[in-house]
Amino acid sequence: MTAAQTAIPSSRWLQTVLRLGKQSWWLTLLLWLVSLTPAKAAELELRVAIEQDASSVVVGSSTPAVVKDAQGQVLARLGASQAVEARSDGNGAILIDNGQQSYRTGQLWVEPSGESGLVSIGTQVSNSKWYRGRTLVVPTADGLTAVNYVDLEEYLYSVVGGEMPTNWSLEALKAQAVAARSYALYQRQSGANSVFDMGDTTRWQFYQGVEEEAPSTIAAVNATAGQVLTYQGQIINAVFHSSSGGHTENSEDVWVQALPYLRAVEDYDTDAPVFQWQETFSADQMSARITGIGTVLEFRPVQMIGDRRVRRMLVVGSAGTREMTGDQIRQALNLRSTYFRIAPNLGSIASTESVPSTPVGFQVVGRGFGHGLGMSQYGAYALARQGNNYQQILAHYYQRTQLSRIQVR
Numbered sequence: 001m002t003a004a005q006t007a008i009p010s011s012r013w014l015q016t017v018l019r020l021g022k023q024s025w026w027l028t029l030l031l032w033l034v035s036l037t038p039a040k041a042a043e044l045e046l047r048v049a050i051e052q053d054a055s056s057v058v059v060g061s062s063t064p065a066v067v068k069d070a071q072g073q074v075l076a077r078l079g080a081s082q083a084v085e086a087r088s089d090g091n092g093a094i095l096i097d098n099g100q101q102s103y104r105t106g107q108l109w110v111e112p113s114g115e116s117g118l119v120s121i122g123t124q125v126s127n128s129k130w131y132r133g134r135t136l137v138v139p140t141a142d143g144l145t146a147v148n149y150v151d152l153e154e155y156l157y158s159v160v161g162g163e164m165p166t167n168w169s170l171e172a173l174k175a176q177a178v179a180a181r182s183y184a185l186y187q188r189q190s191g192a193n194s195v196f197d198m199g200d201t202t203r204w205q206f207y208q209g210v211e212e213e214a215p216s217t218i219a220a221v222n223a224t225a226g227q228v229l230t231y232q233g234q235i236i237n238a239v240f241h242s243s244s245g246g247h248t249e250n251s252e253d254v255w256v257q258a259l260p261y262l263r264a265v266e267d268y269d270t271d272a273p274v275f276q277w278q279e280t281f282s283a284d285q286m287s288a289r290i291t292g293i294g295t296v297l298e299f300r301p302v303q304m305i306g307d308r309r310v311r312r313m314l315v316v317g318s319a320g321t322r323e324m325t326g327d328q329i330r331q332a333l334n335l336r337s338t339y340f341r342i343a344p345n346l347g348s349i350a351s352t353e354s355v356p357s358t359p360v361g362f363q364v365v366g367r368g369f370g371h372g373l374g375m376s377q378y379g380a381y382a383l384a385r386q387g388n389n390y391q392q393i394l395a396h397y398y399q400r401t402q403l404s405r406i407q408v409r
Contacts, residue, residue: 044152044406046184048207049196050121050131053142056087058125059110059135063117067096070107078110083120083128092139108137118210121146131209132157138195147196148209156180156221157213162206163240164377166214172380173220174390178403179375180205182228182238185406189235229394230404231261238398241370242377243272245308245339248397249372253305262373263399264306268386272378274336274369281333281362289332290324293317295358299342309338309372318358333364340366374398 051057060083067076067084075096076084086108087095096103110119111134119135122128133150156177160166164176183205188197200207229236237259244267251262269275281289286296298316302323305311310326326338344359375397383393391403 045133045149046152046155046188046198047136047192047196048148048150048155049145049199050129050148051123051144051146052199053140053145054088054123055143056085056123057137057144057146058083058085058120058122058128059108059137059146060084060120060128061110061112061117062120062130063112063114065110065112065117065119068109068111069103069105070109075103075105075108076101083125084110086137086144088139088143094137094139094144106139110135110137119148121148129209129211140195145195148200152181152184153221153225155184155207157218158209159184159205159207159212160217160220161212161214162208164381166216168216168381169384170216170220170223171388171390171393172377172384173216174224175375175380175384175393176240176377177217177220177224178227178229178390178394179238179240179398181224181226182235183240185228185235186237190237224390226405226407228404228406229261229398229401231401235404236261236398236401238375239371239373240375240377240397241368241372243267243269243274243368243370244372244376244379245275245337245367246270247306247308247372248374248376248379249305249309251373253311254309254371254373261398261401265396265399267376267379268382269368269376269378271382272369275378276365276367277336278366279333279335279364281364283359283361286362287317290315290317290322290329292320293322294319296362297359298344299362305338308367310340311338313342335364335366336369337366337372339368339372340364 061078063080065078066074067078068074078084084096089095089104094105094108096108112119118130118132120128120130121135131148131150132154133148136147136149137144159180160173160176163180164173184198187204198204229238246267248265248267250264252258283295290296293315295318296315297318300314300316301310302314303311310329312323312325313329315322315324330338342362342364345361345363346357347360380393383396
């Protein structure tokens, strides 16, 4: 993708601005198609839930900090490396005790002083982690939720390191940075609630604060500052996974919606440690994980995605049958992907009758790790080692997209 390919005429620019401006979330965020010269992006805060529905949380700061309520009133002051415990009162309020005075409040902010100040968040001191930005604690239905308000780019310093080995090629890390930035903003637009935009687990993106940062991840994020993937002027749902097992999938074959930028393409992940894998289960283990049909006897494919992934499979048991999706079987057996086959081990004596013999166990042989949509991380690693830059890597896995830059206003 060249700079010439990313230029747009002034009339189209005006139409893009007017169209995006009509959408409520885009009132302050406009997309500009730009050359790929690195530039510092304006600040945009994400709200990332670190602890959810906890009975209590411990929040602190690496530098002197103030603890405020929703109206900005200072409730307490913390010294460097000090923390305070916030507890749910069970009736929608927060109780804190700084050792000198107790407070009851509806919200609690911890704001560190200085540009280098970090916040700590955990359910206790021993499991707390350090994060950039500031902290909001709010009552939720089942306790307290602690939210890290963090600049988008600084959030990515950690996410790139959590999602991809930090010693990989810089071009692979850049591709991960752009995909993760696009995914975060897409989720912020489509999946945010009144309390947070995203969580911190692999259900969203893996985010563990500054412990996952490295000079390489900071360099990758800074080199791609503000860059996102767009399709027809909209930020895409830039999902990614570890390894596809040789071929990614079309979105409608894994999910319901057909997305024009999530198309099945050849992957280059043959060197991935999870490219091929196998698991074994005893007959008792299998029947304990797939219940309601007696002793599990056989797995019969009903519908496949191409010749690779299981969409639906019939499980035959001694007391009935059960049709399950590939995802349901994956979850029940804790498999790496839905790209698998299951064969029974019938032991040394096979039945000569029409009734299936009872297996003594099962062997599962599979490929890949993840849903198989979008960018394969091990594929990106291989493409980078072959000399491809991050623009080429992204163009391969996200078809018909453009590389754009956000501008916050």
